[in-house]
Amino acid sequence: MKKKYTIASLFSGCGGLDLGFIQAGFEVIWANDFFKEAVETYKYNIGNHIVYGDITKIPSSEIPNKFDILLGGFPCQGFSVANTKRSMEDKRNFLYKELLRLIEDKQPKFFVGENVKGLLSMQKGKVINMIVDDFRSLGYNVEYRLIKASDYGVPQHRERVFIIGNRLGIKNPFPKISHGLVNDLYNNSLTPYLSVKDVVGHLSNIRTRDLPFELNGKTVYNHVARTNVSDNFWGRKHQVNQHEICDYLKYWRNKSGWSTKKIDEHFGYAHTAGHWFRKDNNSGSIPKPNDWWELKKILGFDDKFDKIVTEFELKEIKFEQSLRINNWELPSDTITATGPEIHPNRERRMSVRECAIIQTFPDDFVFFGSLGNMYKQIGNAVPVLLGKKIAESIKNALDEYEKNKSKRNRSN
Numbered sequence: 549m550k551k552k553y554t555i556a557s558l559f560s561g562c563g564g565l566d567l568g569f570i571q572a573g574f575e576v577i578w579a580n581d582f583f584k585e586a587v588e589t590y591k592y593n594i595g596n597h598i599v600y601g602d603i604t605k606i607p608s609s610e611i612p613n614k615f616d617i618l619l620g621g622f623p624c625q626g627f628s629v630a631n632t633k634r635s636m637e638d639k640r641n642f643l644y645k646e647l648l649r650l651i652e653d654k655q656p657k658f659f660v661g662e663n664v665k666g667l668l669s670m671q672k673g674k675v676i677n678m679i680v681d682d683f684r685s686l687g688y689n690v691e692y693r694l695i696k697a698s699d700y701g702v703p704q705h706r707e708r709v710f711i712i713g714n715r716l717g718i719k720n721p722f723p724k725i726s727h728g729l730v731n732d733l734y735n736n737s738l739t740p741y742l743s744v745k746d747v748v749g750h751l752s753n754i755r756t757r758d759l760p761f762e763l764n765g766k767t768v769y770n771h772v773a774r775t776n777v778s779d780n781f782w783g784r785k786h787q788v789n790q791h792e793i794c795d796y797l798k799y800w801r802n803k804s805g806w807s808t809k810k811i812d813e814h815f816g817y818a819h820t821a822g823h824w825f826r827k828d829n830n831s832g833s834i835p836k837p838n839d840w841w842e843l844k845k846i847l848g849f850d851d852k853f854d855k856i857v858t859e860f861e862l863k864e865i866k867f868e869q870s871l872r873i874n875n876w877e878l879p880s881d882t883i884t885a886t887g888p889e890i891h892p893n894r895e896r897r898m899s900v901r902e903c904a905i906i907q908t909f910p911d912d913f914v915f916f917g918s919l920g921n922m923y924k925q926i927g928n929a930v931p932v933l934l935g936k937k938i939a940e941s942i943k944n945a946l947d948e949y950e951k952n953k954s955k956r957n958r959s960n
């Protein structure tokens with residue numbers, strides 16, 4: 549039997565990324581997290597190799613010396629490069645240094661880091677550049693990409709940054725996009741996106757409950773859900789008549805001599821201004837307060853609608869309004885760690901199982917902990933299928949490298 553490539557995994561959570569690698573044929577020999585319930589979930593479903601504890605307190609000597617790949621979706625709240633002179637003022641900012649430490653100490657062939665999209669814009673790109681430079685200084689060839697999970701067959705438009713590095717002197721492999729819009733004229737080789745309905749439609753009329761139950765010959769675990777479906781949001785204080793505002797803005801735009809294109813350029817938008825002046829089929833939109841004040845500066849209009857457009861108050865979302873929050877016929881919005889979406893056609897939030905399915909966890913993957921903790925583990929995770937696709941591309945690259953190496957050895 550062919551030897552399996554081995555993995556050490558930091559910030560493993562309940563194991564979404566690790567499971568993807570396992571499904572692609574890798575073996576995880578060591579993992580770590582300090583989130584108790586996530587570790588419990590990991591142990592039950594994946595294995596006892598996970599160590600519960602704070603990684604900053606675990607010396608390298610307690611971690612195996614030999615593994616091929618290091619994984620780590622490092623947290624990055626409040627990164628800062630400027631004001632701390634890279635000191636450890638907020639220790640959480642620098643958890644990627646734990647990846648650096650292990651790369652330096654253990655020299656894996658590849659490493660894979662994962663993070664939120666916001667990492668790319670932090671400090672105008674300085675943060676990601678600092679991280680990449682730090683990895684490169686250890687002699688690794690490093691590349692990062694923003695990856696949208698739905699493009700790889702996950703029923704969710706989740707976007708995350710993946711940083712891959714290797715010390716083999718080869719190009720970093722990233723998986724090829726396989727899914728897209730059905731009517732994408734430019735790319736008809738793609739499989740249509742999976743929708744929320746495709747994957748969790750069968751649970752929509754099934755009442756939630758604490759205990760597992762049988763459905764169509766399969767056991768359904770964790771079909772439990774928060775039932776608070778009301779929430780607060782900042783809404784306009786006054787009734788706004790969109791047609792009236794559009795006519796008004798159009799009048800002032802004509803008077804000022806600004807073209808819609810020039811207004812878009814001024815704001816740095818692509819097609820937004822067109823919507824402010826359009827009233828035809830209700831496809832227009834009313835400017836946000838900041839945009840309104842800026843428009844006022846350039847078009848010079850009077851105060852007639854200032855209050856109506858810019859005054860907001862905290863309102864309660866009614867269930868009927870929240871129905872529109874999730875996309876039943878499309879891939880889901882991002883499943884987050886803080887709280888799930890409201891179910892598109894039930895008076896409850898998405899259940900833990902529904903979130904897990906959208907995150908492509910297998911049906912028999914069981915979660916442990918309080919309701920909030922289960923939602924958190926799932927929202928934190930890399931979709932298993934996306935992990936698997938990334939793993940497969942790395943596996944192919946490693947196989948290719950090994951093949952070429954033995955060819956080189958034979959010819960020497």
Ligand SMILES: C[S@@+](CC[C@H](N)C(=O)[O-])C[C@H]1O[C@@H](n2cnc3c(N)ncnc32)[C@H](O)[C@@H]1O
Binds near residue numbers: 566603623
């Ligand atoms: C984004 S989640 C990673 C999820 C994981 N990649 C997956 O696919 O399921 C980040 C994890 O880092 C863990 N973490 C944060 N600081 C840590 C520390 N100092 N030591 C160990 N784990 C830590 C958190 O508990 C959390 O589970």
